[in-house]
Each structure stands twice: as structure tokens, then as C-alpha cells.
Amino acid sequence: MARRGRGFWAQLAFTVLVAAFLIVPVAMSITAGITANFFQGVKSGLTTRWIAEVWRLYRDTIFLSMTIALATLVVDLAIGVPAAYVLARWRGWLPRLVEEALVLPIAIPGLATALALILAYGTWREFRTSWVFILVGHVLFTLPFMVRAVLAVLSSIDLPTLEEGARSLGASFRQRFFGVVLPNVRAGILAGALMVVTLSIGEFNMTWMLHTPLTKTLPVGLADSYASMRLEIGSAYTVMFFFMIIPLLIGIQLAARPRKPATLRDEAA
């Protein structure tokens, strides 16, 4: 069907160029992270020294980021999934207004949210200096993504009919929610969860304002290493970050794809 004329090759060249623009620096930082001296180039030899150095200096930030990401996920699941259910079931102007508010994390820059949090709770010392302070910021930032992911699936299925069927068979609200609603929105929850964890691990704008010297997350550590360490250490650190997010990104892609076969199988079962 495709006539591969000059147009095809020109567009292909353009697309490859754009991809190169995005990937070449990634490849460079991976190389720099394992090169003994980047200024002299790869011929100075390969080494794992920088990786070890990063592990020594910034290990804590990696663990803190993982803790915060998982805690954010737990809170988002506990609040976001019921919230999406309420929004899907409840008609009227108020839920629409709340849905409207779900675009807020894109509209309100992280800096502004961080400022608001600091102005509101900054004087509460124990809270300000604990990692829970960052957790609150991350939940505020990621919760809408979870709600939207679940809501998208909820509004694509015929929820009232399913629930009515369950109710006519004598299922209590609890049984309906856990037995009917949750299994049906599994795909949405999974997509939302991967999104939330990825966003939380990479969040910088807000976290930079919220962090204290004792509560540094991975991106904060990255900024710190870019500013004050040699290029190789910054690169090695970036590489470790890549390896943390690659599985998540692949997961997001996989979660987004097989929705059709999954529903078919569900119906057959």
C-alpha cells in the first residue's frame, strides 16, 4: 500500500533525526557513567567506580524515593479508587466540578503547590522535617492521575447494570464493590498505579522545595550531583535512575495494550 517515494525517505530521515535528538544524550550519559575519564573518552578505560561512588553517596535517596513512591501508591489506591467510583456513580454538577479539578495538577505548577504546603504547614516542625511532608505533596500531585485512569475504565463499562444484577442476587455493597467493581476496573487500577509510581519517582519541581537535607529523594540527589559532582558521577547516577524507571515504562506500555483480549477472555469465562 505504501509507495515508498522521496516523501517516505524524507519523513523517515526526519523521524530518525528526532529520535536521535532524544536518545543520543541518553546513550552519552550511559557511556559517561562507565568511562574512567569522559573528557578523554572511552579509550581511558571502562570502570564501575562511578557507580560504586554513587551507591556510597546517594544510596539513601534511592531508598527514600522507593519508600515514598510505594507509600504514595498505597494512599492513592485507598483514596483514588473509591473517589473514582463515587464520581462515576454520582450524577449532578458537583462531581463534574470535581472532575474539572482533576486537571489541576497539570495547571498548577509543582512549585506553587510546594509553596502552598510550606506556607500552610511549614511551621509544624516535626511534619516539615519528616518524609511524610514530601509524601503529602506527591499524593496531591499523583492522585488525579489515579482517579482519571480508574474513571476512564469505569465510564467505559455499564456499571449500573452490573451492580443491579449483583444486588438482585442479594450482594451487599461491600460484596458488590470488592466482587464486581474492583475486578472490572483492574486494568485502570494497574495503569494508574504504574503511572503514579513513575511520576512519584521522577518528581522534582515540588520535591526540591519540600525536601530537607535529611529527606532527599532521587531527583533531588540528581540535581545535587549535577551541580557539585564530576560529570561521570552525575551520569552514573542518571543511569541508575534509568534502570529504575525502564521496568515501569515497559509495564505502562503492556498495561495499555492488551485491554481487548482481556475483556474477551473475561466474557468467555
Add this chain to the structure above:
Amino acid sequence: MARLVAVAAGGPAGLAAYGVIVTEPRYLRSLVSTVVLAAVVTALTLVIATIAGVFLQRNRFPGRSVLVAMLTFPLAFPGVVVGFMVIMLAGRQGLIGDLTRLVTGERLVFAYSMAGLLTGYLYFSIPRVILTVMAAAEKLDPRLEEAARSLGASSWQVVRDVIVPGLRPAFLSAGAICFATAMGAFGTAFTLATEIEVLPMTIYTEFTLRANIVVAAALSIILGGITWLALALARTAAGSSVAASA
């Protein structure tokens, strides 16, 4: 959800007390350059992402999925990492510097200027917009293009009169999100940090270095207001265009 509503209402309301009108030229300059930068980035990104996105959606060839993966990988990069990528490309030890030294004998280093910032903003905007354009191009009816072509339209006319109008809703929503992200991007500017004055950097300096909380809060509200307005306008425009075509 209660907390979400509480902060959405409580944050700006609490800040409103500090809502001092910004009149100083320095803040105004920062505001204007941020808006201009975000607008330029949005326009460039839309052009680049449309060419690549429509191409990838329309053609099947070996290596296509690798290209798509490469183009969307940077989606999850925080602003700081994007800044570092720009340093890798155009910094003092960067690739562009090496290449230009080979060609002209002089190192071209622009990572720490407005051009570097522009590069960084393009870097994180392109993947997002490409995904939206690809999803929208999938829904375009190829028969419309065929019909136009059989009626004698040149390929440029097909692009102008069929493809671009068809992608209009996607342009509006992706463009608005791109603009909003570029307005609020802080990590990239922070990593490249030099004398560049964009609004998020100004807010940060006012807050931390000068402890000028009132101005920082007022600037944040203005920043949030502009991005919200851009998103709202795009939603209204997209809504009406959908209604018109239906």
C-alpha cells in the same frame, strides 16, 4: 478526595492574602519571556511531532516500534534529567561542541543560554505530543485523503486541507498541555541554571534566596492562572470544534 478538594480550595485561598500585584519590571520581563518561550516551544513541538507522529502512524516498516520506543522513552524523565541531557548535547563537554570544533574549529556551547533552555523544553515536550498526535492520526479516516487525492489535490493540499483540520482537536489539547508544562517547568531551568530568568526560577529565587514569600506566592498564582487559562481555552475550543464537526 476530600483532601484534594480541601487543598485545591485551601491552597490558593490561603495564598490569596499574599496576592500582591506584580508591578516590578524584572518580574514582568521574566513573565513575558516565559510566555514567549512556552509559546515557541509549543509551536515547534507541534510541527515536529506532527511530521513524525503522522509518519509513524501511516507507515509500517522494520524498526518502526524501536523508533516509537525511542521517541517515547524520555516521557518519564524529570526536568533535572532533561537539563542534564541538554548539557550532554550542548554543554562544555557536549557532543555539539565536539562536532562544531571538528568542522569550524570552535566549540559551540549553548546549553546554559536561552537556546539551551529551548532545547530542553523541546526534549520533554516532543514525546508527549507525539503520543497524542499518533493516537489522533489513527482515528483519521484514510478514505478522506484518498478522496481528496482522487479529486486532484496535491500532497501539500491534502496535508493542509484534510490532515491538519482532522488533527485540530489533538493539536489543541496537546498544545495546551505542552504550553502548560513549559510554563511550569522548573527542573530543566534549575539544572542549566545561569542567568536565565523564567518564571519558575524567579519564584524559586524570590522564595529561597530573598525570602520574599509574598512575591513568590503572587507569582505562583499568576503562573497557575496563565496555565489554567490556556488549558481552559483549549478545552472550550476543542469542545466547540467537535460540536461543529458532529
